[in-house]
Amino acid sequence: MTWTIAPEPYDSSVATALWRAYYTEVSDRWYLLHAGHRTDPDELEREIAAKPGSELAPPSGQLLIGRYEGKPAGSAGVRLLDPDTAELTRVFVVEGMRGKGGAPLLVAAAEEAARALGARRIVLDTRSDLVEARSLYARLGYTETGPHNDDPYAEHWFRKELVATECVNGPS
Numbered sequence: 001m002t003w004t005i006a007p008e009p010y011d012s013s014v015a016t017a018l019w020r021a022y023y024t025e026v027s028d029r030w031y032l033l034h035a036g037h038r039t040d041p042d043e044l045e046r047e048i049a050a051k052p053g054s055e056l057a058p059p060s061g062q063l064l065i066g067r068y069e070g071k072p073a074g075s076a077g078v079r080l081l082d083p084d085t086a087e088l089t090r091v092f093v094v095e096g097m098r099g100k101g102g103a104p105l106l107v108a109a110a111e112e113a114a115r116a117l118g119a120r121r122i123v124l125d126t127r128s129d130l131v132e133a134r135s136l137y138a139r140l141g142y143t144e145t146g147p148h149n150d151d152p153y154a155e156h157w158f159r160k161e162l163v164a165t166e167c168v169n170g171p172s
Contacts, residue, residue, distance in 0.1 A: 003073075003102050005109040008065040010053035010077075015063055018075045022092035023048050026130070030153065033129050053090070055079045062113040066093070066106050073097035076106035078114045078122070081148075086114035086162075088124040091133065103136055111162055121161050125154035 008015050027039040027047065056063040061079035065072055074093035078086045088110050093102045114122050124142070126133045134156055138144075142158035149157075 003066055003068055003100070003105050004070075005064050005066045005105055007113075008063055010056045010063045014065055014072045015053065015075065018065065018072060018092060018094070019053060019090065020048055021094060022075065022090060023051075025092075026127075029129060030127070053077065056090070060117065062110075062117065063090070064106060064109050064113060066102050068097050068100060068102060074102045074106050076110040078110045078117065078119075080117050080119060081123070083118060084120045086117060086119035086122045088114070088122050091136075104140060107136070107140055111160070115162050115164065119162055121159060123148050123157065123159045125149060125151055125157045127153055128155045
């Protein structure tokens with residue numbers, strides 16, 4: 001049972017399908033909690049179309065797709081907010097693949113992608129009802145901080161300093 005994680009264009013069919021699954025799940029979760037119904041289908045389509053993910057394209061961003069035994073199973077994206085700070089976004093594992101270790105691998109790969117973009121820190125935001133996400137980030141060394149954006153749905157903000165990874169060779 002193996003995960004592979006690799007960059008993928010934000011507008012590929014795989015990335016688009018995972019974005020749709022992610023957005024549907026988090027939107028429905030919010031509406032069910034706050035309004036007692038799922039997301040209106042027309043609104044869902046407008047929001048998905050309005051946020052295609054172009055900010056996750058190189059040279060200032062990267063979308064990563066996780067595959068479990070070769071099948072698309074999750075995503076994570078990073079984008080530079082400034083030369084030293086990357087934002088982690090779209091961390092998602094499809095329901096049937098959860099609990100198989102993919103989320104920590106996706107976040108680690110996103111952190112490495114952020115380092116490759118030159119970031120020294122990574123930030124993210126999430127909602128109170130996404131308790132699994134908040135638990136994951138705390139477990140992975142993220143610290144809750146004050147707001148770094150004004151997203152109306154954000155209720156929790158996290159930050160992590162990215163330590164440079166080095167390969168140290170022994171004596172020759």
